[in-house]
Amino acid sequence: MNHQIKKDDNPDLIEERSKATFDTDAFGAFIWGGYNNLKRRREIARYYEDHKELHDTVPIAFMTREEKLENAYRKASIFENHIKKACDVNNPEEVRYFNWLVYHIDGHPTSVHSIMGFPTIINQSDKEQQERWLQSGENREYLATYAQTELGTNIKKLETTATYDQKTEEFILNSPTVTSLKWWPGNMGHSHNVAIVMAQLWINNKCYGPHPFFVQIRDPKTHKPLPGITVGDIGPKFGLNTTDNGFLKLDHVFPNGTYVPPVHDKIAYSSMMLVRAIITPLMGENLCIGATIAIRYSAIRRQGEIKPGDGEVQILDYQTQQHRLFPQLARGIAFLLAGRNTYNFCNNVLKDIKNGDVSLLADLHAILCGLKAISSYQAELGLEQCRMACGGHGYSAASGFPLLNSNQFNGVTVEGDNLVLLLQVARYLMKRAKEIRYEIRYGQQPSKPNEIYDYLFDDAPKKCLIDQAYVPNYKNVLESFEYLSKKLTLQAYDKLEQLKQRGRTSEVAWNECSVELCKAARAHIRTFLARTFINEVNQVNGLPLLTVLKDLLQLYLFYEVKECMAGLMEDGYMLGQQLHYVKKNIYEALSKIRPNAVSIVDSFDFTDRELNSVLGRRDGHVYENLLKWAQASPLNKHDVLPFHHKYLGRMMEEARQKSRL
C-alpha cells in the first residue's frame, strides 16, 4: 500500500501509486532504521513546515552570494531556539535531519564548527582544555573551523609551523611560505572566529609532525581579524556558495597551551574519519533524492510511442530510462545501508580510542576511506544520469539538479581526494596480501580475523556459479566479487614485489602499480557494499517488502557484476554464457521494479523541501509550477529590464536609424 495517494495529485502518479505491491511505510522504516525514526522524521519535517521563519525567503537559485549568506546567517541566529523544540538534541540523526531541512544543500555558516571544529575539541583535548572549551563550544559562544589544507595538502608535508618557545611557554604559529597559507577551510572566510590549525610541531629543533592547535583568529567582540592574522573568503565555487571557505595566513601568532602526546600518532586525523563516515550515507541520500526527482518526473512526462497509435507513453516505460535510473536507486540504497553500518562502527571505535584502545583504528580507516571514495564517485555519476534523464528541464535550476549536482562535485575531493583515499585502502590490502603469501609459505595464521577481509584468506578453489536460476543466488554473486577482489589484491602485491626485486624502491614500485592498486581497492569496497546489502535484506521479515527489496538487490548485484565483467572474464573465471545470465537478471529486475518505482521513491518520504525540485514534486503538478517558478525569477520583476534602453534598446534603435538612412 502506498500511503502517499492524494486524490488531487497528478493522475499518472495516482495510477502509479495504486499499483504498489508493498507498504511504503514498511520500506521507509527499513531505510531510516525503524518505524520510530520514520515517525520522528515526519514530526521534524512538520515542525520545519510550521515555522515559516526557518524558510528561505525566495528560492536560493534566485539569490546573490551575499543574499545566500545573509539568509543563512539569519536562520543560524534563530536555529538554536528551534532545534531544542524540534529534536532530541542528543540524537545525531535528528539533529542532522533538522539541519538539512533548514539549511538544505549549499552549506551554512555554522557547519564546520558542528561537523569538524567542535568534534575535534571533543575528541582531541585533555580534561583541562575540555573544561575551558567544551560547554562554550556547545553553546556556540565561539565557532571553530578546521584549518588543515594548505595550497598543498599532503598532511605530512604541511608547511605551517608551531614552534614551542621554552622561555614564554607559548607556541608560535607561522605561515612561512605562500604555499603554507591555509586554503579551503569551511566558514573560515567570515563566519567562524576560531581555527583548529593543523601545524608541524617543533620543540627544541625537533619536528613532531602535524598537530592541531586551537587558535583565536578573530576578536570575540569586534569579530575583526586579530593581529598577525590575514583571513578572507576564497571566492565563488562550483557549489557550497552559502559557505565562506577561507584562506588564512598566520604571522607569528601566539596561542597558549601545553603539549600532551596522543595515544596513537594518527589520532590527529580522527576528525576526518568522522566526516568520511557521514559522507557515505549522505551520498546515498543525495542519489536517492536525484532518483526520486527523475523517477517521479519520468512517470508524469509522456513522450513518444512504444506501440504506434496507442498514444504517448510515460518515459519511465522505456527500458533505456529504467536502465539509466533504477541502478541509481539501488546504489543509493546500498550506500545508505553501508553508511549507517560504518557510522555506528566509527562511533564505537572513537569511543574505544578515548579509552586508549586503538586496535580497530586501521580497519576503520581503510573502510571509511574506501566507502567515501566509491560512494561519492558513483553518486556524482549517478546524479548526472538522473539529470540527463529529465531532458531539457533537468538543466533548469527548477529541477533541483544544478544545485544538487554542483554540490555533489565536492564529495570526491573533500576529506581527501578519492584516489588518494583508495590508495590508503590498497595499503591496507597489501598488508593482508603479505600475510596471505607469508601464511601460504610458512603455514602461519593471519594477524587477526576480521569479517571485512576474511574472504581474502579463503583458499578453496573458486568457480563462478552464476547461473540462470529463476531465483537468483546472491551468494554466488558475492563470491564472484570476493574472487575478483582477492585476485586483484594478490596481482598488485606480486607486481609490487617483482618491481622491488628488480631494484625499484618501495615508493617507485608503489607508483608504478597505483592504477592496479586502486582497482583492487575498488573491488574490495564493492564486495563490502554487496555483503552489507545482502545481510540487511536477509534480516527483513514480511514477504511484500522482502520481494521488492530482493528486486533491488538483484539489480544492484548483477549491475555491479556487469561493471566489472572484464576482470571476471579475462582469466576465464566467468564465461560468456554467464554474462548472458547477468544481463538477463538485470533486464528482469528492471521490469520487476518498474510498477513499484514511484512507490519505492515515495517510501524515502522526502519532503518537497528536501527535493527542492519542481520536477520531483510529490503531487506531480509539474508544468503549472514550472511556469510559476519561472515567473518568480528576479529577471521577470520588470517587463522591460532597467538597463535595456541603455544597451540593446539603443543598439537596435541605432540600427533601425541606420537602415532608414
Ligand SMILES: CCCCCCCCCC/C=C\C/C=C/C(=O)SCCNC(=O)CCNC(=O)[C@H](O)C(C)(C)COP(=O)(O)OP(=O)(O)OC[C@H]1O[C@@H](n2cnc3c(N)ncnc32)[C@H](O)[C@@H]1OP(=O)(O)O
Ligand atoms: C551535497 C554533497 C555534499 C558532498 C559531501 C560533503 C559533506 C561534507 C560537507 C563538509 C564540507 C567540507 C568539510 C571538508 C573538510 C576537509 O576536507 S578537511 C581536510 C581533509 N583532508 C584530508 O582528508 C587529507 C587527506 N590526506 C590524508 O588523510 C593523509 O595525508 C593520508 C591518509 C592520505 C596519508 O597519511 P600520512 O600521515 O600523510 O601518510 P603516512 O605516514 O604514509 O601514513 C599512512 C599510515 O597512517 C594510517 N592512517 C592514515 N590516516 C589515518 C586515520 N585517519 N586513522 C588511522 N590511521 C590512519 C594509514 O593507515 C597508514 O598506516 P600504516 O600502518 O603506516 O600503513
Ligand SMILES: Cc1cc2nc3c(=O)[nH]c(=O)nc-3n(C[C@H](O)[C@H](O)[C@H](O)COP(=O)(O)OP(=O)(O)OC[C@H]3O[C@@H](n4cnc5c(N)ncnc54)[C@H](O)[C@@H]3O)c2cc1C
Ligand atoms: C568544498 C570544499 C571544502 C573543503 N573544506 C575544507 C575544510 O574545512 N578544511 C580543510 O582543511 N580543507 C578543506 N578542503 C580541502 C580538501 O580537503 C582538499 O581539497 C582535499 O583534501 C584534496 O587536496 P588538494 O585540494 O590539495 O588536492 P591535491 O592533493 O593537490 O590533489 C590533486 C590531484 O593530485 C592527485 N594526488 C595527490 N596526491 C597523490 C598521491 N599521493 N598519489 C596519487 N595521486 C595524488 C589527486 O588524486 C588529485 O587528482 C575543502 C575542499 C573543498 C573542495
